[in-house]
Amino acid sequence: MNPWLEGLICVLLLVGSGFTLVGSIGLLRLPDFFTRLHGPTKATTLGVGSTVIASMLYFTTQHDGLSLHELLIPLFLFITAPVSAQILCKSAMQQRLKTTPKTRGKPWQL
Amino acid sequence: MSRLFPHPLLSGVLVILWLLLVNSLSLGSWIMGLFLGWGIPRLCTRMWFENARPRHGWTTVRLLLRVTKDALIANIQVAALVLGPTRRLKPAFIEVPVDIRDELGLTLLMSIISLTPGTVSAELSEDHSRILVHALSEENPEQLIHSIKTRYEQPLMEIFPC
Numbered sequence: 001m002n003p004w005l006e007g008l009i010c011v012l013l014l015v016g017s018g019f020t021l022v023g024s025i026g027l028l029r030l031p032d033f034f035t036r037l038h039g040p041t042k043a044t045t046l047g048v049g050s051t052v053i054a055s056m057l058y059f060t061t062q063h064d065g066l067s068l069h070e071l072l073i074p075l076f077l078f079i080t081a082p083v084s085a086q087i088l089c090k091s092a093m094q095q096r097l098k099t100t101p102k103t104r105g106k107p108w109q110l
Numbered sequence: 111m112s113r114l115f116p117h118p119l120l121s122g123v124l125v126i127l128w129l130l131l132v133n134s135l136s137l138g139s140w141i142m143g144l145f146l147g148w149g150i151p152r153l154c155t156r157m158w159f160e161n162a163r164p165r166h167g168w169t170t171v172r173l174l175l176r177v178t179k180d181a182l183i184a185n186i187q188v189a190a191l192v193l194g195p196t197r198r199l200k201p202a203f204i205e206v207p208v209d210i211r212d213e214l215g216l217t218l219l220m221s222i223i224s225l226t227p228g229t230v231s232a233e234l235s236e237d238h239s240r241i242l243v244h245a246l247s248e249e250n251p252e253q254l255i256h257s258i259k260t261r262y263e264q265p266l267m268e269i270f271p272c
Contacts, residue, residue, distance in 0.1 A: 023192075
C-alpha cells in the first residue's frame, strides 16, 4: 500500500477519534444538562465524518472495488441525532432541570 | 409510470439507499431495490408530506455545501470551548422567530440548527412561529438569529415555497 495513502488514512482516523473523544469529554465536564447535550450532537459530526472517509479510502484501495456504503452511516446519524437531541431537551424542560446560573434566557414552561 | 411510482424522488432515493446498503450493483440488488422503491412509498403514501417536491436543485446543493462548511468550522470552535475553562462559557436560551410554513422545511431547519455545532433546537412553539434554541456560548443573540434566518431559513423557503 502506498505510504502516502496509508499516512492519510492514519491522519483521518486520528482526527476522527480525537473529535469523538472531545465530544465525550464535553459530556463529562460541561456544567448543566443543556450544555452537555452539545457534546454528543456536535463534535461527533467531524469525528464520524473523518472516520467514515478513512474507512472508504481503506476499503476502496484494499479490495479493489469502490466502497460507498459507509456514506449511509452519517446519513442516518444526521437524520436521527437532531430528533433525539430535541426529545432529550424537551423532557429536560418538562422536568424543570436546573440550568447554570449564568444562562441567559429561560427555557419554556412545558 | 406515475401510477407505479407516485413519488419518483422518494423511490429513487430508496433504490440508491438499497444499492449502497448491499454495496453491490448486481442485477439482484437492482431488482430488490426497485421493488422496495415501488413498495415503500405505496405503504407510506398517507404519512408522506403533501407537496414535498424540492424545486431548486442548485439552491439545495448550495445549502448542503454551506451546512457542511459551517459544521466543519464550528466543530473546531466547539472543541476549543469544551476543552477550555468552563467558566468562560455563556450558555443562552434564544427564541428565533421563523417565517417558514412548510412542515418538511421546518423539520429541516430545526435539524440544521441542531447539526451546526454550538446550537441545539430545543422546542417549537405550538403555532410554529418560534423556535427555542439553546446555544452553548453566545455573546450576541441578535447576530445568531440573523445568521440562522439569512443563512438557512432563506434558502429553505426558496426550496419549499408555501
